[in-house]
Amino acid sequence: MKRTVVMLAAFAAMAFLAAAAQAAVKGEEVFKSRCAMCHSVKGKGGSLGPDLTKISSRLRENDIRMKLENPKKGNPSSMMPSFSTLSKDDMTGLLGYLKNLK
Numbered sequence: 001m002k003r004t005v006v007m008l009a010a011f012a013a014m015a016f017l018a019a020a021a022q023a024a025v026k027g028e029e030v031f032k033s034r035c036a037m038c039h040s041v042k043g044k045g046g047s048l049g050p051d052l053t054k055i056s057s058r059l060r061e062n063d064i065r066m067k068l069e070n071p072k073k074g075n076p077s078s079m080m081p082s083f084s085t086l087s088k089d090d091m092t093g094l095l096g097y098l099k100n101l102k
């Protein structure tokens with residue numbers, strides 16, 4: 001009985017880690033296809049927008065989300081397009097990716 005519980009817990013932990021890893025990969029893909037032409041991370045990417053390697057030390061997840069949904073809110077002349085049409089999965093993956101960059 002106890003053993004079953006331990007196995008179940010281990011299995012749940014593994015499934016959780018696999019999902020998290022998948023989300024991170026997905027976020028990186030979203031970044032490369034939607035953001036990297038303007039923003040660089042770790043020296044790779046465009047230079048129209050600021051480097052985002054250390055973005056998590058400047059902006060909180062919610063602020064990044066707001067920036068993505070409405071870039072002109074904080075900066076009316078912003079050249080950044082809105083990403084309010086990103087799917088929820090893409091948005092979650094992307095925010096996770098940006099949050100874990102250092």
Ligand code: HEC
Binds near residue numbers: 039052071
């Ligand atoms: C067409 C170019 C372009 C694209 C594509 C673009 N951005 Fe931007 N982004 C900018 C510019 C220019 C700024 C700086 C001006 C401003 O704050 O609006 C900026 C600012 C930002 C900021 C605020 C940075 C700070 O230090 O305050 C974040 C966060 C950001 N972008 C994230 C993203 C993400 C994530 C994507 C992809 C989903 C993306 N951007 C796509 C041009 C772009």
